[in-house]
Amino acid sequence: MNWDQVEGKWKEMTGSLRAKWADLTDDDIAEINGNREALEGKIQAKYGKTKEQAKEEVESFTKQL
Numbered sequence: 001m002n003w004d005q006v007e008g009k010w011k012e013m014t015g016s017l018r019a020k021w022a023d024l025t026d027d028d029i030a031e032i033n034g035n036r037e038a039l040e041g042k043i044q045a046k047y048g049k050t051k052e053q054a055k056e057e058v059e060s061f062t063k064q065l
Contacts, residue, residue: 001065007034013065020061023047 006013014029017039023046024032032038040054049057 001062003036003062006062006065007036010034016061016065020057021046 010033017024017029021043024042028042028046032042036058040051040058043049043054043057044051047054
């Protein structure tokens with residue numbers, strides 16, 4: 001699945017997002033609202049990842065869908 005598909009199905013994807021990144025709150029997910037860069041930023045902040053690590057995690061996540 002590519003990111004455009006994830007963005008289009010954002011509300012349906014929240015369960016998968018929570019399964020992968022349990023520290024993301026409802027407010028975080030609402031704030032991200034399908035924006036890939038915002039998701040990467042939240043992952044960096046919540047999990048102490050580098051920008052590159054966060055990008056790789058999101059890329060891996062979308063490939064698994």
